[in-house]
Amino acid sequence: MSSHLKPPSHRAPGPTPSVSSYAGDTPSTSSSEPSTFQPTPESNGSDQGSAASSPKRTSAGLHKLRTNFDQDPEGLSLRPESQKRGGPSGEEEEEEEEEEEYDSEKEFRAARRHPLSSSRTAYTADEEKRVVKRFDRRLVIFLALLYLLSFLDRSNIGNARIAGLEDDLQLSSSQYEWLLTAFYITYILFEWMTLMYRLVPAHIYISLCVCAWGLIASFQSLVSSFWALLILRALLGISEAAFGPGVPFYLSLFYKREELALRTGLFISAAPLAASFASSLAWLIVKLSTNGPIAPWRILFLVEGFPTVVVAVSAWFLIPDAPGSARFLSPRERKIATLRLPNSKINRPMALNGAFNWRAVGETLVDPKSYITALMFFSCNVAFSSMPVFLPTIIKDMGYSSLASQALSAPPYLVAFFAVLITASLSDRDRVRSPYLIIHALLSAVAYLTIGVTGHFHSYIPPTTHILIRYVFIYPAVSGFFSAITLIITWTMDNRPSHEGKGTGIAILNTIGQFGPLVGTRLYPTSDGPWYVRGMLACSCFMLFVAVLASVLRVLLQRENRRIPEAGIEIELEIGEGERDGLMGHHRSAREMPGVGTQPSVTYHIL
Structure with missing residues (x-):
């Protein structure tokens, strides 16, 4: 399965949506954008032709990242405007609605590593x-x-x-x-x-x-x-x-x-x-x-x-x-219930292929x-x-x-x-x-x-x-x-x-x-x-x-918490000693990461 990449030179005019915060987790933002939630803005239609006519580059080694929701019942748009108003039709249109577009291969790989940093996975x-x-x-x-x-x-x-x-x-x-x-x-x-x-x-x-x-x-x-x-x-x-x-x-x-x-x-x-x-x-x-x-x-x-x-x-x-199967939730709430969890498939690298983690x-x-x-x-x-x-x-x-x-x-x-x-x-x-x-x-x-x-x-x-x-x-x-x-x-x-x-x-x-x-x-x-x-x-x-x-x-x-930063561990382990300082709600530190802007700080053991 391939992913489409939109080069920076073909970006449609208009305001760039800011990277939205993930409720309850660490936001990942670029250096020029605030880390507060902003719904994807409605465009005046200038994006319509841009999405359809701009050249797209395909990389066979990259996979699609399924992060888009269906239309919000309350009117909140969670997909790029170009995908809502233009693009292919029929089965190709449904597939296209599930695809994310990124400015570079680095950004795609960064988003796959930290999928909740994507501006498309937004909810309040x-x-x-x-x-x-x-x-x-x-x-x-x-x-x-x-x-x-x-x-x-x-x-x-x-x-x-x-x-x-x-x-x-x-x-x-x-x-x-x-x-x-x-x-x-x-x-x-x-x-x-x-x-x-x-x-x-x-x-x-x-x-x-x-x-x-x-x-x-x-x-x-x-x-x-x-x-x-x-x-x-x-x-x-x-x-x-x-x-x-x-x-x-x-x-x-x-x-x-x-x-x-x-x-x-x-x-x-x-x-x-x-x-x-x-x-x-x-x-x-x-x-x-x-x-x-x-x-x-x-x-x-x-x-x-x-x-x-x-x-x-x-x-x-x-x-x-x-x-995702709770009958007492609406369709959108079921998607939020699945996406918000750190161990959901969309945010769990080892589970992308559905393999059992014997390690x-x-x-x-x-x-x-x-x-x-x-x-x-x-x-x-x-x-x-x-x-x-x-x-x-x-x-x-x-x-x-x-x-x-x-x-x-x-x-x-x-x-x-x-x-x-x-x-x-x-x-x-x-x-x-x-x-x-x-x-x-x-x-x-x-x-x-x-x-x-x-x-x-x-x-x-x-x-x-x-x-x-x-x-x-x-x-x-x-x-x-x-x-x-x-x-x-x-x-x-x-x-x-x-x-x-x-x-x-x-x-x-x-x-x-x-x-x-x-x-x-x-x-x-x-x-x-x-x-x-x-x-x-x-x-x-x-x-x-x-x-x-x-x-x-x-x-x-x-x-173990003291050894984690000394060893330079970058994976998410267990939460811990810094929780009183806000480690779990807003991480204490961050490191720059190409394509996304910042990398979430290491989490620690809970004490």
Whole structure:
């Protein structure tokens, strides 16, 4: 495929369109033009003949750069006037409308290297914001709803336990722990199903996953033995492993990395919201059905499981496979949604031929940073998996009734919900991850330590006081590990420029990290009640380990950031230390580049 080049001597008279800014990315401008957005000006018709009559030079080694949009619904012209009013007709005209014309071969090669610097790929910041808001409202919120349902169906066994499950099935403490462990064993073994996001259209794959776990969760209401429930818990782990771990990677196909923490936070925040909702709903169910013909725990499983099956039907129609196929966007918005992403095909040199980037996979597999984040995820998961399923029991052992325990379990998760959203928003705003991660990990560690020490020295403290201390410190403990989980997942994807690198990083993160629940689900045996000192101190140590690893990773990234300019690296790597100075919004420095004017400055690792 060839590209047409228009020599400078044959330029049509009239004002030259300035190079437009790319919203949210680094503008690339010539030395004589400002780097502000200007729509392609409407000409008085003098361009009409010029485009058709000017000689064009063809280079067989150059490819067309598809950057033109169709006519803007609001009247914004995004194509050269010469292509709109003149030129060939029929199929040749359609092909010509997709071609760019450049003043020289150098300019063409420069534009191909940095395609978003082209004046033809113009859209306003307001248009981009509208696209992002639509994704937030129609995609992220719906995915958060699905994750809420999945977390509800996996963790409601904690509420069912004190609602009569343990007594009716005559479960021992060890058997209850195996019910929790069975879920995570299959969850780990089937982490590879995250790859299905690349093989099966997302709307089909997600719908099947949601329907599967909804049915399995509902069937738990029918069990009459430990073994039947154990098998269903194992199957539930398979169906949820196919969905949850791959969603952050799926979101990275729709958002820039400086936008990802908040959206991942919105998704992950569904977990504490689900726990809060589950406790409130369990309180209501237990209150209404205590003397009914059906055991409260059976109604609990059915009421919280079956609605998921109904939602699965909606997922088929609401989940887009890619930014360019979102039904809730207009045709122009779909093009903007695709073009604005750094990893879209138009702006990703290695993806121009559609080849899978195996090199990125190999680099991620041998990168020590991948395993540091995975160990952080492992440590955080110890607390993340244990508290939601044991908290009702812990509160009940403080001396409260089953009904009161259900009610008191909800507020800590509701506070954690808002903490996750605020933390993710601040992290995106400041373009940093590690400070917020370290702070939340330390707060959680101190909270767990306080609960454990108070339990150990309970005989020296008045009962009312030590119960109050143990309950109040649940709030920072829960908020800390939920917020830390969000930042760990986001940080893992931030520092991988390619989709293959992101996917591999998430796979490593989950493969190692999901072993944490195997530890967490065995931290609170009945024999340790009612104080559970060992479990609380273990969670404190693991959260402290998260803070230490985050500090180590920050130091490693700082060193790599300092080496990047010294090595003269010109490719876009990972964002980083200069983000407070505006590196992500408007780059700190630029180098001259023939044909385009400036070259975007090197981007760094996010810290």
